[in-house]
Amino acid sequence: MTSQCEGINSLIRFYVNCKNTLIDFMHNLDRALKEYRNNELIADFKTQCSEPVMITSLEVYQRSASRYFTRNIFKEICNEIQRVGALNINVLSTTLDKVEFSVTALRDPATDRQVEVDRGKNLFSCSCMLFESRGIPCSHVFCAMKFENILEFPDSLIYKRLTKNVKNEFISRKMRVNDDVERVLKFRVGALASNCNKLCDIACKDLADFDKVQSPFQEVFLEEEESML
Structure with a gap:
């Protein structure tokens, strides 16, 4: 995305x-890359191991979004959900499976957006094109979902590249055996660290879960020690 490129450029300029x-350029660039990777690990940790604060009245959509998206994308989606309260919606046309809405801002009724909902296929489209350009559902779509009393976050509005588990899927499906070894190892470490952090957060809250998770780790460590002897 453009915003991501601008963020990387800003970091490198520092x-x-x-x-x-x-020589200075190479050393400084290496420092910049290390900080960028460290920031990514911190963001992954917050995504997997912390609970977001629900800040809108449409908590059902926030809860659903928090299960799928990374923390940074979740914040942007929350901003869109917050804007729903300042929108008005009217039905323009209805057919057997499709309904078209007109969504306007409360203080600016001249700003009109058309939202189409395909009830049969559970598809959504908006004339603002935010989802097509950013992968983020817009406030107009959330307004239509509210009107239609849709409580579950539709799969059609989940852009997989922005989800929590995209790294795991990339490793299992995309990376080939003959890929660069160092690159493969880095992706594997990131994926395992993400899953381990989430597992630790869940298992430490209950003694029975803790013992259940701890036992396989001890067995693996014991096998590794015996193989090194």
């Missing part, structure tokens, strides 16, 4: 300038 020698 470490690199036109007065650097080639």
